[in-house]
Amino acid sequence: MSHLKEPLHPEGPKLSRIVAGMWRLDEWSYTQKELIGWIEKCMDFGVTSFDHADIYGDYRCESLFGAVLKEKPGLRGQIELVSKCGICLISNKKPFHKITHYNTTADHIISSVQQSLENLNTDYLDLLLIHRPSPLMDADETAAGLNRLIRSEIVRNVGVSNFTPSQFNLLQSRLDRPLVTNQVEFSLLHADPVYDGTFDQMQTHRIRPIVWSPFGGGRLFSSDETRAVRVRKVLNKLAVKYQADIDQIALAWLLTFPSRPFPVLGTGKIERIEKAVGALEIDLERQDWFALLEAYHGEPVP
Amino acid sequence: MSHLKEPLHPEGPKLSRIVAGMWRLDEWSYTQKELIGWIEKCMDFGVTSFDHADIYGDYRCESLFGAVLKEKPGLRGQIELVSKCGICLISNKKPFHKITHYNTTADHIISSVQQSLENLNTDYLDLLLIHRPSPLMDADETAAGLNRLIRSEIVRNVGVSNFTPSQFNLLQSRLDRPLVTNQVEFSLLHADPVYDGTFDQMQTHRIRPIVWSPFGGGRLFSSDETRAVRVRKVLNKLAVKYQADIDQIALAWLLTFPSRPFPVLGTGKIERIEKAVGALEIDLERQDWFALLEAYHGEPVP
């Protein structure tokens, strides 16, 4: 089932419009059998793209997922694997790491991807992202690593995460292929990418964002900060009107943006995945959409 | 009389360097005869460009002006009409509007312009501006509407208002013709466009800004905020030196910018229009100009 697949970029991969985020996979306490069941249900709902990073779960999440692919190798061709590299965490597994730091050298990128492929039991990534912009990023060096991965076909597409427009332009200037996305934080609690040029740049170049923390890490539903309370009030009203849940309304709001973002949902609960897919059917009226923007800002648009 | 007309853009319309702003036309309480007299006097002073928007005066100002053009159709060829679209206000005239919002779809843009033409009793606009950048602006969609208006010749030039440089680039990337201006707020109380890249972008592309609120909505003359007090003190000193009024000095300061802005004056008092035209003759000495910039910042330039 692939009805949710859409191109991330004119030259880029097709991903499912709802992406499953793997950053807490290790905390779900699934047996391998349960995890297989969960993945297959995701696929039944059309959610075929899985967002990893080398560091998730203290460098363990990729392997948990990879064990599934080892047992069920037929799944690989039906799904899209995204992973990331460039952050170096303090970890028992990395005794040389004394401090959280970045490494965007060609050597590090290539060895990180090789490890990710081994962990995931696959021979290619559909998409590799540079996880964070490093002040030490030598664009020639980083691009050389990415270009080599592309040419060797073990990485089919490359992108970035948490980059400013000028950092994006810098890396792009050295690459043979277009960066196909910029994965950024974006939610009704954090709409900076709308105003700081990030989404403008992407829409200009017909690049679609992947967005993380679409519910502000859950604070949208639970926090008593003023903005969260204001937004939640409107979400509740619209949930009644559209006969939906408030997380569906929040997602529908994000999905409406003309840069057409792909939200990442970091949930192990299949019913939340199902609901997220349901949000794709909600067509928010323009004025309802602006009611949420007004709640975000705490005042009407000027 | 057209001695104030200057090109807004190499390919764009000629406007009078001082533009008459129509946003409070409905509050001036002019009879139609008085309004005709006022317009003709503006024209005698060389002020031939009139800045409208669909929404001004709760959607009424265009019609007041249009009644004049109906009575005096010969005026149309001697003046330039600017209007705007994209903001949707709560109004008795718009019962469906529950909240202030934006609409930059092709359908809305086109029907808004058709209404503006009907209100103004004209068959073309010299310049149409997208009034505010909408977070929901789909550049393909908005540009499709603008391209169609240009091709049908009912809009001769298009531009934007209150756009950041990246929003400007985004819309431009989809248009057949150059955006000829970005109308922004600018005054000795609000000089952000000098520092945030807005004027740099325009000078780079030889686009001239139109600037609104050149006196900060009058606060420059009356407010007791520190900046206003500081600036006014220098304005008063220079008014003596140049034998001019302080609003003329403030205008002369704006007019000196190398992006060569066109200020919009929203006044119904013809003597203020006359004075504004007089400001074009004032050639501020460089150090006097910097004395005003120093007052704006509250400290010497670094």
Added chain:
Amino acid sequence: MSHLKEPLHPEGPKLSRIVAGMWRLDEWSYTQKELIGWIEKCMDFGVTSFDHADIYGDYRCESLFGAVLKEKPGLRGQIELVSKCGICLISNKKPFHKITHYNTTADHIISSVQQSLENLNTDYLDLLLIHRPSPLMDADETAAGLNRLIRSEIVRNVGVSNFTPSQFNLLQSRLDRPLVTNQVEFSLLHADPVYDGTFDQMQTHRIRPIVWSPFGGGRLFSSDETRAVRVRKVLNKLAVKYQADIDQIALAWLLTFPSRPFPVLGTGKIERIEKAVGALEIDLERQDWFALLEAYHGEPVP
């Protein structure tokens, strides 16, 4: 001796990686003989580039240096002279200056350079910088002046100082030749250029920054502001590890940036110049580098 010379730009001049800053030359109280000795020692250490500006030392520093070149004309061919123009200071020497202001007209630029050449007893500058971005910079006008200086060969290369990326683009758009640098403030107390797009722009176009105040005007070593204290603590630790002085560690940190900046040291003490040159040999380990970045931010990288 020229082992420190590196290209500032693919088309640009070669400068010594450590640049000697002349802005306080008048305060060093050197006799001419002492100054000659100091300059020759700089050259022995490979520091052959000298950073001037018309205004340094109340318009006097260039002349002090020029007196040396008059006595020792053979030095000129072995060194690189950078100067700047565009700032007009209040000074006894400039009775017409009532206020600090900028002047980036072609006439001012050309006459300022002619005065600099006369002061310095030379017939060319290796590099001329516009000292500050002026809100009144008419790019056509400023570029006309710079283009003329380049064609007449009395200025071999042009650049800017303290410009934002959009100001840089604006001036570049009118020039026949590339701007070869943007000289900006940068240190472990002021790392804005890393985050505001300044260094990204330069790396993208293979332009290398020259950086002023690499020790925050000495505050890095003496200030009790929180950031300085935090950074100093790490510098001290690394000084032990690398058997170096803390100013060498601070310089090594700057030199590591992929935009490969040229620091300007405004010291008359030859031992500090020697140490700075020594910093070029220090190869900070990646995690030590990030320990300094963490101290700068007061928290680990995200």
